[in-house]
Every structure is written in structure tokens, then in C-alpha cells.
Amino acid sequence: MTATEDLTNTTSTDGAPALEDLVFEGSERVFRRGDDSAVLRMSEAEVAQLAIDAPNVALETNTDERTIMNMGPSHPSTHGVLRLVLELEGEVVKRSKPVVGYLHTGMEKTAEDLTYLQGATNVTRMDYASPLFSELAFSLAVEKLLEIEIPARATWIRMMMCELNRMSSHLLFMATNGMDLGAVSMMIYGWREREEVLRFFEMVTGLRMNHNYIRPGGVAADLPDGWTDEVQRLLEMIPPRLEEYDILMTGQPIWRERLQGVGVLNSAEALALGATGPVLRSTGFAWDLRRDDPYLAYDEVDFDVVVGTYGDCFDRYAIRLNEIRESMRIVQQCLDQMPKGDYRVQDKKVTPPPRARIDESMEALIHHFKIFTEGFKVPEGEVYAAVESPRGELGVYIVSDGGPKPYRMHVRGPSFINLQTLPHLMYDGLLADGVAVISSVDPIMGEVDR
């Protein structure tokens, strides 16, 4: 507590606002530090010690009604390897602490050892449900450092692929959210539709996931012949399926009972915790980088930003369902307006020569070899580029020292930051609702742990 007082004192001088004034109305609870906070600030060693001392603690502090329970890391509803340490009072969750790091493989360290061209293969493995967004954020950051403009066709291909990826990611959410809440058949339906989108990705990029398709300078390959028919087929097939989802879930009294009023957050709290994406929009705060800080060509397409009202699990579900529809609107516009031209920038510095030229020209061969072994050099500096991924603001921060590899690459994973809202969403709710809450935040652990 003394630390708080010290900080308050330093700021109240020289005309800067006092810290108390910066707690926006309605968000007081997220600022708490002590035992009344929703976050269980206890290390693993302390929890283990508590288990040993349990009988004594119960007598001394009269907390005998509270139990500390471990959930995960391999629990079916924790979406991978999320572990939660929960403090329970009967069946009611009090404080809790997400424990992460089980998938930590040092991808940011690895990135310092890969060239800018290889970097996309690394970041694409972070958020494995929406890999194209990580590639896009990385490529935008590198292009910002290089100060190159990419051709219109590449921009529109990127935009269309990303919106299709948003659809597949939200369809995956529909599947897992249904499964977590007992609508088990939903899992099959969500997966079925997602598979159709992934089939199109396979046709374009060669892979269902981890595409390495969006690269600094453009995209890896032009769209294949017959892509319009495939996209058109998707756009005709998915809307009736979404109607089915509405019948299965949205209008169902059981579904509503399970989600409405569960895991409530308000805008001030969401902003204070740094939450973005559907978690922030469910509170009624209309913020979408596609509209508010347009990148690619989002300022040339028509779409709506879907917001909620109550900030509960139902709003987060409904937002994602309707974002699939908005994404389809954007994909339709991409289909109609796809410009002709090159799919990557013809800048000798970053683009390898076309395959055919390598057979004829020694210089082209050397050039190809240089780019793929040594990599291209990127001017010194530091940049941050952000995109709106299905989970929120996905940003890439790169420090370059002028060499062919990033000096430092950091990914702002929206799942990682959104996970901070979990203890506050679960506080004073039932343990069974905790499952609904975890599901509705939709964390992808690959991105949390990196």
C-alpha cells in the first residue's frame, strides 16, 4: 500500500492530474490491489504452501468457507492449456488467477533469428485460429519500416482473405462456445462451416492453417483460377446456416438463460484493462480499427461495427455471430471490386525475381539467392502496426537496427490482454458460469503464450 501513496505523491506535484481522478466512473473494482480484488495474486509456491497449512489458516483468518481449486490446464472448456486457480465460496467463484505459459516457446526470441521474409512463418503460428491476421500485422509493420506501397490488388486480396479468416475464426468460436455450454451438436455445425472456408484457403495458399501467404511486399501468390466461383459458393452457403444457428441458439430460452447477464463488464472497466475486440464492443463502446483507424482498403468498403449493450456473454456471442455476416458483406464487395494488377510489389529490394527469369538470367539467380539466404535489409527504426483481428487489436512492434533480421519483434496478442478481464468477469458468479465466461472471451492460447 505504501507504494500507492508514493506514486500518488509524485503525481500531485507540477500540475499533473491526481491518480484518483483518473479512475473513470464505474471502473473502481479493477483498480483494487488487496484481498477485495477479483484477481487472486498468489504465486504457485504460496498456493502449495497454503495447501500444507490449510487447517491453521482456516482457524486463524476465518476463511474456512473458501476453497482454492485448480482448473486446467487440460480442461475441455479452457480452449487449450489455460489453467485457472479459483478461490471458491461454495459454488461461487470469488478471486481467480489465470496461469499461462504452457505453450510458451519463445517465438519472439525466435523472430530475432529469422529474416523478415521468414518472419511471417513464425508469427502465423501464434494465433492459429486466425493466422492471416498475424501475418498481416507483421507485414504491415515491415512495410512501414521499408516505406513501400503495395499494389491495389495485393491490398484487396489481403482484405478478402482476412475477412474470410475472420469468418472461419468466428465459426470456430460458434462451435466451441456451443460445445462449452452443452449445445454439443453445435460443435459439428460450426466445424463443418469452418471447414468449407479452410478448403478455400487450401485452394489459395496450399495450406488449411499457418499459411505464410501474406508476406512483406504483398501476398505469396495470385488467386487461383476459379476463385470467384468458390467464394460465391461460400457466400451462398453460409447465410442459411447462420439462420440455423439463430434457430438453434439465439432464440432458445435455455441458451439465453445460460448467457444473459453472465460475466458482465462495462466500458470503463474494459478500457482500463486494455480489452479490445468483441469484449470491448460488447460493452457498447464502438471501436473497430477497420473503421476507426483504417488500414488496407477498409475505408473503401461498406460495413457496420456491431456493438452490444450489456457487456455480457450473450452480447459477445451475438457480436461474433453478426460479425460473420458483416465479413460476408465485405467479402462480397471484394469479389465485385477486385482490382487487376500485380499481387506483390515490384521492388527489387524486397521481391524475388519471377521463377522464369531465374533460368535465363545470372543476375536474377544471384538476386533470388541473396533474398532467400541473407534476406533484405530494413532501415533502422521502430514501428508499431495494428490490425483488428477476430479477438481484438493485434499489433506488431518491431525494432530494426538496419540489418536483415528484426532486432526485436513483439506481438501484442489481444488474447493475452483480454485474459485480464477473466477474473473480473467471473467474480461472484457460479462455477458453471465460469465456463461460459472463458468461452466468451475466446482466448487462443498460442497467442497468449507465444
Place this chain on the structure above:
Amino acid sequence: MADEVEVAAEEGTEPEVETEQVETAYGVPVTETRGERVLHPTADELVATVAALKADGFATLLDVIGVDYLTHGGRGDLPATITPQRFEVVYLLRAHIKHEIIRVRVQAEANEPVVPTLFDIFPGAETPERETFDMYGINFDGHPDMCRILMPEDWDGHPLRKDYGIGRIPVQFKGAPTRR
């Protein structure tokens, strides 16, 4: 100097307040890189600077990022009044109404890197600060729960430091010794 601080804080002006050498905004040196403003407070000025930013509409702290400049060649982008140090903590803040993103870069010395926590202004700083501590060993003074987050609790060292080797698996079986 104090007057300029107040003007900047009151009107939320652009960083046009000129002094002899360095431009300032919110009372601290500011630089511009690729169209984005970067503030360079010292560790002592950090909390006041970020508080002023929040009062001026920067409502979200997006991320806290550590950087280790041990093997970096030059640090030409820092303003003249700031002494480069080995570690740097970068804060990203977003103003929703002004549609602006601002970076705050704070230097932290090599031996005992310490920076004050921003928890009391942005509770969302809690886990990214823990990540920065875990990866770089930069301490955040006043943090409610300063412990590791991604690495195991009993881990030695801070993996993203430049002098921390990239992983090697110890060789369990070696080839048979030859005569040469």
C-alpha cells in the same frame, strides 16, 4: 518550463512547444517517427506523464514492451537530453477520440533496471508488466504481483535478454572417440 507543461496539459496541444534543443510535449522530450509521436520521459517522470496522457484522452494502455539494446549499433533516434541505457520499456497508448496512438519510451539501466508500475492508472498494465519482468528482468516498482508469467516460477535468467543464448539441447550421446 513549468508554464509550458501546464499549457500542454491544459489545451492538449500538439508538440509545438519549442525549447532551445528539444521539443517537448506533456512536459517531456518528444520525437516523431513515421508520423507517430514518441515521448521520452525519465523513469521518475513516467507516472506523471502517463497520468497527463490519460487525462488528455489516451484512455487505453495497449501494451508494455521491453527492449534490450545491448548489441544495437546506434541509438540516433533518442533526443539529446536522454542518456541511452541498455534496457528500454515502451508503452503504447491509444486515444480513441483523437484517433491517435502514442509511444512512451523509458530508459532503464543495465544492472538493476527499475521502472514505476502503471497499475494505478491502467490496471491493464498488470500482465504485460509481468511479461516484461519475466522476459527482461525489468522490475516494476509498486506492482501488486511482480512474478513470472510465461516461464516457470523457478526459472533462472530472463530469456529475451540479448546475452541469454538461444536454446541448446545438451548432447546426451556422443559419437565414439576416433583415433584422430
